[in-house]
Amino acid sequence: MFEQLGLIGCGLMGGSFALALKRAGLVRRVVGYSKSPSTTERARQLGVIDIEAPSALLAVSGADLVLLAVPVAAIESTLKAIRHLIDPNMLIMDVGSSKRDVVDAARRVLKQDVGVFVPCHPIAGREVSGVDNADAGLYGGRQIILTPIDRTLTTKLDKARALWQALGCEVIEMSPEAHDAAFAAVSHLPHLVAFALMNSITGQADGQSYLSMAGPGFRDFSRIAASDPQMWRDVLIANREEIGRQVEHFHRALEELQHLIATGQTDELERLINRASHARANWRVSPSAR
Numbered sequence: 001m002f003e004q005l006g007l008i009g010c011g012l013m014g015g016s017f018a019l020a021l022k023r024a025g026l027v028r029r030v031v032g033y034s035k036s037p038s039t040t041e042r043a044r045q046l047g048v049i050d051i052e053a054p055s056a057l058l059a060v061s062g063a064d065l066v067l068l069a070v071p072v073a074a075i076e077s078t079l080k081a082i083r084h085l086i087d088p089n090m091l092i093m094d095v096g097s098s099k100r101d102v103v104d105a106a107r108r109v110l111k112q113d114v115g116v117f118v119p120c121h122p123i124a125g126r127e128v129s130g131v132d133n134a135d136a137g138l139y140g141g142r143q144i145i146l147t148p149i150d151r152t153l154t155t156k157l158d159k160a161r162a163l164w165q166a167l168g169c170e171v172i173e174m175s176p177e178a179h180d181a182a183f184a185a186v187s188h189l190p191h192l193v194a195f196a197l198m199n200s201i202t203g204q205a206d207g208q209s210y211l212s213m214a215g216p217g218f219r220d221f222s223r224i225a226a227s228d229p230q231m232w233r234d235v236l237i238a239n240r241e242e243i244g245r246q247v248e249h250f251h252r253a254l255e256e257l258q259h260l261i262a263t264g265q266t267d268e269l270e271r272l273i274n275r276a277s278h279a280r281a282n283w284r285v286s287p288s289a290r
């Protein structure tokens with residue numbers, strides 16, 4: 001049981017975390033801060049937070065648990081804003097979609113106090129953002145990746161693991177580097193491709209007319225293109241090296257298919273589609289992707 005959650009970033013992820021914690025009876029009170037005062041006010045009106053804080057520092061004052069649920073490019077400035085009130089009794093976590101940049105920022109800003117920070121990435125979320133979409137059930141049954149570093153205190157890591165498990169998550173641990181390599185492939189590239197697909201169609205003279213005829217396959221494929229622009233701008237920039245590698249792999253795969261189509265190599269084309277089809281059919285849907 002935590003006395004006080006200091007929530008910085010009262011949006012989809014932060015708001016859902018606060019609601020989940022409250023529903024599980026794991027927190028006595030939630031003090032929240034978001035950059036825009038109207039968002040913080042809305043979070044209180046919705047019962048996501050109990051008290052509005054006028055600054056990140058004041059949200060952290062008196063907290064034994066702190067969650068940073070802001071876009072990844074805002075993590076460093078947020079840590080700078082709160083560092084004077086960080087004490088050894090606190091557990092500080094984030095939910096950012098990239099991890100190397102986040103741990104680098106935490107090392108730079110927190111220095112000898114970095115051990116209280118446990119970097120987290122819930123493989124839960126949606127293409128919508130904002131506190132109005134906050135949902136106490138968002139995390140249940142999902143995977144959560146923890147990316148501790150050498151300085152992360154074992155006591156804090158254990159506490160973070162127990163907390164996410166109490167919210168019904170399956171906890172996985174890996175290095176920030178391994179995380180960023182994997183999620184460049186299975187999350188960041190798919191979002192990038194979805195953005196590119198939408199722009200490629202809408203950039204054509206008849207694009208709107210084509211879109212008006214699209215069916216369920218297009219709907220499934222393109223859903224994530226509606227995701228939050230600021231959040232994704234930050235993630236794509238933060239993990240640019242790994243994403244660059246994945247874009248090259250993807251280019252090669254696309255060019256190979258394009259070549260087979262252009263040259264009418266039906267057998268080889270079918271072999272490659274067959275490979276993709278089997279891989280997708282045999283993909284054991286993890287809890288986080290259900």
Ligand SMILES: NC(=O)C1=CN([C@@H]2O[C@H](COP(=O)(O)OP(=O)(O)OC[C@H]3O[C@@H](n4cnc5c(N)ncnc54)[C@H](O)[C@@H]3O)[C@@H](O)[C@H]2O)C=CC1
Nearest residue numbers: 009011012013034035070071072074096097125126129130
């Ligand atoms: N949306 C998703 O599906 C997932 C998002 N994430 C990560 O979660 C984090 C938050 O994303 P969402 O909740 O989806 O975004 P959101 O836009 O719903 O919420 C972010 C909140 O942070 C506030 N904010 C922005 N800059 C701030 C600052 N400097 N100080 C204080 N508040 C600030 C915004 O006003 C907003 O209320 C991001 O780092 C994202 O990478 C992780 C997993 C899934």
Ligand SMILES: O=C(O)C(=O)Cc1ccc(O)cc1
Nearest residue numbers: 097122123124125126127224
């Ligand atoms: O909308 C979806 O299906 C997602 O994939 C949500 C999501 C977005 C970003 C993350 O870092 C993790 C999950």
